[in-house]
Amino acid sequence: MIPATLLATALWLCAPALAAPAVVQDPAPQPPQESRRLERWPALEGSALEAVRTDVQRLRKARTPEMGEQAEQALRAAGAGVVPELLPALGKERDEEAFARIERVLLAVTGPEHTRLLVQYFEDKQSAVRVFALRRCGAFPDEGVREAAEAALERVRKKGEKADPAELYAAALAVTASGSLLGFDVMAESARSSWARRGEELRRALEAVRGSEGAARALELLGGERADVLAGLYLLAGCGDRPSAAQVKSFLDSDDNQVRVAAINALRGIVDGEGPLDKLPVFDAIELAKRWKSRV
Numbered sequence: 001m002i003p004a005t006l007l008a009t010a011l012w013l014c015a016p017a018l019a020a021p022a023v024v025q026d027p028a029p030q031p032p033q034e035s036r037r038l039e040r041w042p043a044l045e046g047s048a049l050e051a052v053r054t055d056v057q058r059l060r061k062a063r064t065p066e067m068g069e070q071a072e073q074a075l076r077a078a079g080a081g082v083v084p085e086l087l088p089a090l091g092k093e094r095d096e097e098a099f100a101r102i103e104r105v106l107l108a109v110t111g112p113e114h115t116r117l118l119v120q121y122f123e124d125k126q127s128a129v130r131v132f133a134l135r136r137c138g139a140f141p142d143e144g145v146r147e148a149a150e151a152a153l154e155r156v157r158k159k160g161e162k163a164d165p166a167e168l169y170a171a172a173l174a175v176t177a178s179g180s181l182l183g184f185d186v187m188a189e190s191a192r193s194s195w196a197r198r199g200e201e202l203r204r205a206l207e208a209v210r211g212s213e214g215a216a217r218a219l220e221l222l223g224g225e226r227a228d229v230l231a232g233l234y235l236l237a238g239c240g241d242r243p244s245a246a247q248v249k250s251f252l253d254s255d256d257n258q259v260r261v262a263a264i265n266a267l268r269g270i271v272d273g274e275g276p277l278d279k280l281p282v283f284d285a286i287e288l289a290k291r292w293k294s295r296v
Helices: 004-023 045-063 064-077 080-092 098-111 112-121 127-138 143-157 167-176 184-209 212-223 225-238 240-255 257-272 283-293
Strands: none
Touching: 004 080, 004 127, 045 080, 045 098, 064 098, 080 098, 080 112, 080 127, 098 127, 098 257, 112 127, 112 143, 127 143, 127 167, 127 184, 143 167, 167 184, 184 212, 184 225, 212 225, 212 240, 225 257, 240 257, 240 283, 257 283
């Protein structure tokens, strides 16, 4: 049995060590690291490659929903290595359901690490392939694709009235996400006509051009008609800088609740980096507007 005096001494000696963790501070949070950009698609060889090719055909020609689901799951499990086999099929597919299955798999297996690899498809012969590659790069800001994205946008613009609207939009999205303002006019038109449908991806790409230049372009719209004002406020949520908040402030007093909510959401993006609030009732919007007027 340990004498009481020895036990007390041992506890006293251990006390500082036991208490130490309570005064140790957490390390400062580190900024998010740049995504590692891959230089090649994961390799598939031998039986793995043959299995993927078989599943691509099953995915496209599925005679039953179960066959399509099984092929889709198998290709997702195979990972990004399926892209060189699957993405070209997107341009050849004419069946809407099969096209949707292919697109779902491609969306599932591609991410920010693949932007530089998708560049090779910006000049593909098939429009659907070009649109997917551009739009996917638009989802993951990467200045490393800027030159290729700007060239793709220029090629589409040269087609004039014959340009595919979907490709023009996808190219502008990729350009903007690369940190360039060359596609800002297309982004503004998309915000004006399709924000409800495209707002999330527009906002994500616009974050790459947040700053004084992007803000200045968006602020120009605030002096126009209602549709222009809304578009300008939508854009500012993604690209506005802190000084632009002062010009958004006046719209908090708008009698038009949609404009008022757009102003609130613009300030949420500019000041706090927060996403939008949807479908705010008039009373709630008025109260939030009052709070924002005291902040900016």
